[in-house]
Amino acid sequence: MRKNGVLLHITSLPSPYGVGTMGQAAYDFVDFLNGSGQSYWQILPIHPTSYGDSPYASYSTFAGNPYFIDFGLLVKDGLLIPEEYTWLDWSQKEDEVDFGFLYNNRFNVLRLATDRFLKNPDAEYEKFLEDNKDWVEDYALYMALKKHFDGKPWYEWDDEFKFYDPKKKKDWVMKFKEDVDFYDVLQYFFLKQWKAMKEYANENGVEMIGDLPIYVARDSVDVWSHPELFALDADLNPERVAGCPPDGFSADGQLWGNPLYNWPEHKKTGYDWWTRRIAYLLNMYDVLRIDHFRGFDSYYAIPYEDKTAKNGKWLEGPGMDLFSTIEKKLGKQRIIAEDLGFLTPSVKKLLADTGFPGMKILQFAFDSRDAASTDYYPFNYPKNSVAYTGTHDNDTIVGWFENADKDDVALAKEYLQANDPADYHWNMIRELMKSPSDYAIVTAQDLLGLGSEARMNVPSKLGGNWAWRLMPGQLNDEIKDKLLELTKVYKRFPLERLEIEEAKEETK
Template sequence: MRRNGVLMHLSSLPGSQGIGSMGREAYDFVNFLEKAGQSVWQLLPVVPTSYGDSPYASFSTFAGNPYFIDLDMLAEDGLLEKSEYEDLDWGASPESVDYGALYRNRTKVLRKAVSRLLKNKPDDYYEFLEENYDWLPDYALFMALKDKNGGKSWLEWNDDEKNYGSEAVTRLAEKYREDVDFYEAVQYLFFKQWKDLRKYANDKGIDIIGDLPIYVALDSVDAWSHPELFQLDADRTPVAVAGCPPDGFSADGQLWGNPLYDWDYHKKTGYDWWLRRIQYLTKLYNIVRIDHFRGFDSYYAIPYGATTAKNGEWKKGPGMDLFNKVSKHVPEGKIIAEDLGFLTDSVRKLLKDTGYPGMKILQFAFDSRDGNSNEYLPFNYPVNSVAYTGTHDNQTVKGWFESAPRDSVKFAEEYLRIDGEDSDEDRNWIMMRELMASPAGLSILTAQDLLCLGDESRMNTPSTVGSNWTWRALPGVFTDELAQKLRDYTKMYGRLPQKPKCVPCESAE
């Protein structure tokens, strides 16, 4: 079945609370997708963000981002008064997320909502705590201790707090009970709204694709509470960290800084942590995209303390030993593999052996700096793949045409039959139509490309900090006219949702 969808992170939705949320605008966007004949909404990770505001560097691999909790919905539930949040500073521009303003004000508002929630707990509150007992108490305590330590990394805490253990955890949880209760209640509020939004989308025939970042942040509850999962020394300092080697796009490579996994330990435990993580996310989303899939074949290890990624080395990952276990616990069709980057024959074999669909990026097909560009030409896409014009790490189509090397642009214009009279909007739609016409079973368009925006709307420029993850759509841009245009092309290329055939009822005797 051929399908089409849109990549649009929650943070980028319009609204009056400084960042996109799970409120009315999210439901309006689902309605837009339905009108446009789309069957997929792809998101970035919905986890809490840490320094740098990246959803790929979170305090927890299981928790939800409190910024996405819609305050108007809390007011409707009697947990807030509108006067408690409407006049606060949520940032100066509706086109950009001001994470500083959110950091200063969001928690204060949520504390008021939580105080009312805890005075009259809903019937399902303790059920929620029990269902998430394997991660929620540790997360809540971790966040409480971060507050107590002024936001410092757990590596800088005193030994009593830094060295996770059952006796210390019990004692500290009681000492900071009020804050622990707060962070647990915030997660209840997040997942209540998330569950309702997902059901609304699913009831309209729209699946949600979410992300599973391969790595976790060093400053996370995962590394603090389970140091045995990672390559840490006796002082819990990383031996090496994650990243990517230099390539045609980055002379220094990418230094991500995440702790690397101790794969020998994971193997001994039957990959228990990984199985729990993947199963959890396949319940949170309809489909999970595993980020940096090639890292399971071999991963790039950079000495801790290095300032660039130049001096790393490749080391062997778990390969099919992990995914043979996953296949026994996760239903088929639930996983997409992000197989971009430096690919080898062994990475390609791993993808083939798993049976997961890989990813194809149309921009890469024309880039003269990429030696693998031919495999990204649309006629080469296998049916079992997911095709994109670009991802959150790429330029927009408009931005790419404006700044890519001239040889690359010339090739794209010739291949796509673009002439000098075509407008920016024409070029965008020609590119997107080429993607939808490809053999790929699923094609995904970015919201920015649908709106014909330039690189001012780019979500992320890898290896940079300060201006990423901030783009927001303005109210009213996802119009009925745009929905109809997208629907027409989706139908043209055989990607409209397939309605079940009507079976006449037998007449009652």
């Protein structure tokens, strides 16, 4: 069944309080998706962001981002009063997230709500704590300890706390109980609002596509509480770190800095941590995208002290053993593999063996730096794939036309039969929808025809990423109607909704 969707992270939703949330704007966006015949809402990782504000570097692989908790919904629950937060400064620009403002103000407001909640917690709270005890206990304690140590990463804490000890955990929780309770309640608020938002989306024919980063941040509860699962030395420093080798896009490669996995230990446990992680996220989403899929076949390991990625080497990953084990435990799951970049025959075989749809990026078809770019021409897309105009790491369509190599742009214009710069984004969106791919995803920025100022992320750039936001009313009826028209023309309109519409027409 051919279907369409839109990529828009929750932070990018409109809101008067500095960042997109799971409040009314999220429900309005679902209505836009439904009205334009879309079947999917794709987002970036939803976990708490750490230094640098990237959703791909989080304090936890299970917890939800407190920034997404909506104040208005807390008012309806009787836990906040508007006057407690409407007077605060939330950002300098309405179309950008100012993470500094959020960090300084948002948790103070949320503390008021949690204090009120804890005076009379509802019946579901204890059930939440019990159902999620395998991760929420460690996460809340970890965040309370971070607060105690003025936000320092765990590897800079006093040795008493740096070396996680489950025997001491109960005493630690009692010592920092006020803050532990605060972070527990925030996760309850998040999950309650998330479930309501997702239920509304599903009821309106929209499924959620979520994102699983392959690596976790060094400064995370995952590494602190399970150091045995990562390649660390006796003092808990990484032996090697993650990244990508030099290529036509980056002379020094990309030094991500994440600790690498101790794969033999994961195998010994029957991949228990991976199974729990994937099971949890598939319960949160309808479809799961796994980032940097090729890292499961082989991964690039860079010496810990290096300042660039030049001296790394490729090491063997768990391969099909991981995914076969997970399928035996969880059954067949709806997973998208981010298989971008240089793909070896073994990576292609791993993708084929899993049966997961891979990704195709239309912008890459015209990039002369990529020797494999012919794979990205739409007529070459396999049916079992997800086609994108671009992802969060790409320039917008309009930005690409303005900044790409002149010969590449000329080729794109010829291929797309694009003559009017005002329609370049629609030319590319139309070509994407024509493709054989079962699924086509367009970024919200490209629907709006925005330039590079609306780009979500420039890889390896420090600062200024992840900040773009929609303005209220930007995704208007004109865009909705045009997207609906293309969705129907290229037979990507959900069949069940088409039958309902046809029945309505017959009764007129």
